[in-house]
């Protein structure tokens with residue numbers, strides 16, 4: 001199972017990523033353009049780090065994830081903030097309302113492993129988006145997967161971990177094999193998870209977005225103003241309906 005025990009280490013592993021900077025970028029390049037984004041849906045919210053950035057007095061926020069463990073951490077972190085959490089799959093989430101902004105950060109969409117399924121997710125987003133709404137998501141790029149180190153080894157606090165990447169160039173699926181060793185006195189508890197992410201070439205993503213009916217497709221090299229995508233590790237898409 002993915003994001004089970006790993007959930008408790010997720011925030012430490014994301015230490016190098018600034019959710020605040022990502023939010024500031026989105027605010028400057030998309031949200032701060034006249035419209036008021038009052039009704040927001042976050043897909044694959046994880047432990048709620050980006051959700052926290054979205055919180056503002058006049059906003060209603062709903063956040064969805066598939067993992068009980070990630071959701072439990074998010075709910076605990078954002079207690080009494082008014083954010084509503086739901087255990088749902090991005091592929092078939094359903095709400096009887098539409099949203100001004102639908103957003104998903106940090107390569108959650110790479111977890112959708114086939115083009116057909118990604119189309120289903122994108123169609124579902126389209127259905128739930130207000131006519132003048134915005135949709136923002138990011139993807140780890142094919143360039144990143146192709147250049148991955150085979151293995152990372154690191155430690156933090158009482159946790160030692162190994163992170164191995166197995167990328168299949170043909171089907172463009174990367175398997176992360178994660179081992180965590182957590183010190184318990186003189187011994188270590190071991191937790192193991194396998195995660196799968198798929199790379200989608202940029203042109204293929206643009207084609208899918210257009211086919212579904214999205215407009216004004218804008219893309220950036222990570223959460224930065226740079227639009228040079230060839231060597232981007234993460235591509236951020238900002239699109240409207």
Ligand SMILES: C[S@@+](CC[C@H](N)C(=O)[O-])C[C@H]1O[C@@H](n2cnc3c(N)ncnc32)[C@H](O)[C@@H]1O
Nearest residue numbers: 044045046065066067070089090105106108111
């Ligand atoms: C890399 S984490 C990103 C979490 C969060 N968006 C962030 O920025 O930190 C990927 C998340 O996607 C969730 N996820 C993967 N597949 C999903 C699906 N089909 N539906 C909903 N959530 C999914 C996982 O449970 C995990 O919380």
